[in-house]
Amino acid sequence: MTRQFPRTADFVIVGGGTSGLVLANRLSEDPNTEVLVLESGQSIGDDPRVQNPSTWTTLLGPEPAWQLETVPQPGLNNRVEMQLQGKALGGSSMINGSAFIAPSRAGIDTWAKLGNNRWTYDALAPYYGATYSVESPDPNICKDMGIELVSNIDPAATPKGPVQVSFPSFVEPQPVAKAWNEVFKGKGYNTTAELFPIQSAGNRCYTAAIDPQTQKRSSSDSQYGGPASSRPNLIIATRATVLKIVLSGSSSEKLTAEGVEAAIDGTIHAFMATKEVILAAGAFHTPKLLELSGVGDRSRLQCLGIPAVIDNAGVGEHLQNHVMCMRTFELNDNVQVGDGIQSLAFLPLQDRAQQQMLFDTAMPTTDEEKDFYDAVRAVLNDPNEASCSMFMTFVGLPNFISLGVMQSIPFSRGSTHIASAEPGDNPRTDPQFFSNTLDLELMARHLLTLEELPSKSPLSVYVKENGQRIPSEIPITDLQSAREYLRQNAVATHHSCGTAAMLPREKGGVVDQNLVVYGTRNLRIVDASTFPVIPQANPMSTIYAVAERAARLIKGGSE
Numbered sequence: 300m301t302r303q304f305p306r307t308a309d310f311v312i313v314g315g316g317t318s319g320l321v322l323a324n325r326l327s328e329d330p331n332t333e334v335l336v337l338e339s340g341q342s343i344g345d346d347p348r349v350q351n352p353s354t355w356t357t358l359l360g361p362e363p364a365w366q367l368e369t370v371p372q373p374g375l376n377n378r379v380e381m382q383l384q385g386k387a388l389g390g391s392s393m394i395n396g397s398a399f400i401a402p403s404r405a406g407i408d409t410w411a412k413l414g415n416n417r418w419t420y421d422a423l424a425p426y427y428g429a430t431y432s433v434e435s436p437d438p439n440i441c442k443d444m445g446i447e448l449v450s451n452i453d454p455a456a457t458p459k460g461p462v463q464v465s466f467p468s469f470v471e472p473q474p475v476a477k478a479w480n481e482v483f484k485g486k487g488y489n490t491t492a493e494l495f496p497i498q499s500a501g502n503r504c505y506t507a508a509i510d511p512q513t514q515k516r517s518s519s520d521s522q523y524g525g526p527a528s529s530r531p532n533l534i535i536a537t538r539a540t541v542l543k544i545v546l547s548g549s550s551s552e553k554l555t556a557e558g559v560e561a562a563i564d565g566t567i568h569a570f571m572a573t574k575e576v577i578l579a580a581g582a583f584h585t586p587k588l589l590e591l592s593g594v595g596d597r598s599r600l601q602c603l604g605i606p607a608v609i610d611n612a613g614v615g616e617h618l619q620n621h622v623m624c625m626r627t628f629e630l631n632d633n634v635q636v637g638d639g640i641q642s643l644a645f646l647p648l649q650d651r652a653q654q655q656m657l658f659d660t661a662m663p664t665t666d667e668e669k670d671f672y673d674a675v676r677a678v679l680n681d682p683n684e685a686s687c688s689m690f691m692t693f694v695g696l697p698n699f700i701s702l703g704v705m706q707s708i709p710f711s712r713g714s715t716h717i718a719s720a721e722p723g724d725n726p727r728t729d730p731q732f733f734s735n736t737l738d739l740e741l742m743a744r745h746l747l748t749l750e751e752l753p754s755k756s757p758l759s760v761y762v763k764e765n766g767q768r769i770p771s772e773i774p775i776t777d778l779q780s781a782r783e784y785l786r787q788n789a790v791a792t793h794h795s796c797g798t799a800a801m802l803p804r805e806k807g808g809v810v811d812q813n814l815v816v817y818g819t820r821n822l823r824i825v826d827a828s829t830f831p832v833i834p835q836a837n838p839m840s841t842i843y844a845v846a847e848r849a850a851r852l853i854k855g856g857s858e
Contacts, residue, residue, distance in 0.1 A: 308335035312336045337559065352515075407420040414808070435466075471637075475700060485755070558570050667806055685835065686741050690703045740782075
């Protein structure tokens with residue numbers, strides 16, 4: 300029997316994920332506003348694996364996650380990488396590792412430098428604060444671990460939101476994590492417990508969207524969707540897959556998004572929007588839906604038999620994602636370790652002259668690439684900004700510690716496009732990892748630094764001398780071996796963004812500064828696909844903040 304839902308609402312939100320449920324909550328605060336959310340996945344909030352943040356890797360199967368993958372990547376020795384995305388109420392906030400990490404302020408300011416003067420870090424800061432609340436770590440543990448317990452939080456980003464953030468590695472003092480902190484203190488970086496530090500470079504405590512009282516995952520579903528779900532003016536439909544956007548009007552004027560077509564229980568239904576259709580389907584499915592609906596590069600769409608109603612070659616382009624690489628070291632016997640990520644360090648390249656030489660030999664050739672290159676280079680040229688993050692984690696191997704290195708803001712960009720006119724087919728995704736040689740060169744140098752960390756005192760006290768290293772096939776001894784190790788072992792993160800970028804249209808933009816799709820009157824995008832430059836580390840905090848700001852823009856309130 301087909302489930303019944305209202306066929307008309309003021310706002311139709313496509314995707315009940317991280318950003319979609321923020322919008323659903325905020326827009327339905329007005330009891331006179333009817334909101335309909337259409338989500339392909341199901342409600343999984345009661346699953347014990349979801350509630351327990353330490354079991355998140357068991358949630359990456361086909362039920363709670365879209366099983367997307369890249370084309371073979373030449374920069375990764377032609378390996379194919381999985382690009383998973385949450386397929387459930389709450390989206391990726393239900394299946395990820397729960398990391399809640401602040402972006403680089405300078406990184407967010409690149410959004411403004413690329414043509415979005417209203418999207419500076421200072422303009423977005425209050426919306427980060429509207430997203431989360433945090434319980435400070437135990438001051439006695441901080442003292443024991445050599446951590447600065449900062450209380451002068453940026454007033455603009457004062458935490459007062461629903462997502463509960465905590466310091467999960469601070470249940471008790473961890474001697475190995477303390478040693479990590481001391482190693483970086485020797486490099487000139489104190490360890491701070493501040494969530495939103497002024498400069499990105501430095502050593503930080505790991506913070507995550509985990510309720511400090513219950514130790515359960517704090518997600519978009521539990522903190523936004525669930526509390527609003529009882530409102531009579533909010534309808535959330537699960538197992539409802541949107542197939543296309545219904546657009547009307549002539550090419551000489553802005554088109555109107557009348558609604559969407561969605562498949563529910565095997566039947567296609569039309570759902571109409573009296574005010575707006577809002578895409579919150581993520582970095583892969585948002586551009587996919589645009590292209591299926593005739594919004595994209597005209598020649599690409601015509602080859603697939605799709606009439607182009609808005610010719611915009613920027614749709615599906617500018618795909619950005621981080622790659623990371625792990626190295627596992629054997630510890631001495633009976634070393635006490637914790638669970639999960641323990642520490643984070645954000646580092647610039649120490650040899651500044653060498654970095655400048657690398658930058659000068661990799662100049663782009665097109666104006667569009669030059670704008671992006673110049674913006675990212677300006678951030679990485681600042682010695683207080685990081686070109687990588689390093690982290691220490693324990694991944695279940697007894698008596699082993701894993702160290703990881705991840706890009707901060709990569710120069711390489713790729714694309715994701717539909718490969719057919721069939722809505723059920725996955726898009727063709729090509730992130731082009733390491734296609735810009737700067738990414739490989741910077742990361743190889745950071746990997747050499749990572750390789751040396753276990754030999755530095757006092758971390759060396761805990762790591763077994765001449766112990767096992769995993770993987771062991773490629774010893775990391777110089778730049779060439781570091782490059783080869785990365786090509787063989789670096790993996791994609793699940794941080795994709797940029798595929799419907801907020802940029803001037805003439806520079807490949809898909810949405811304007813109000814997040815409205817160019818050429819339309821009322822089709823808006825609110826998800827990571829709009830980010831013109833990827834945030835450093837996990838982007839979840841920024842996805843929340845952009846959704847909070849978008850809700851304010853839609854409601855027409857003062858900012």
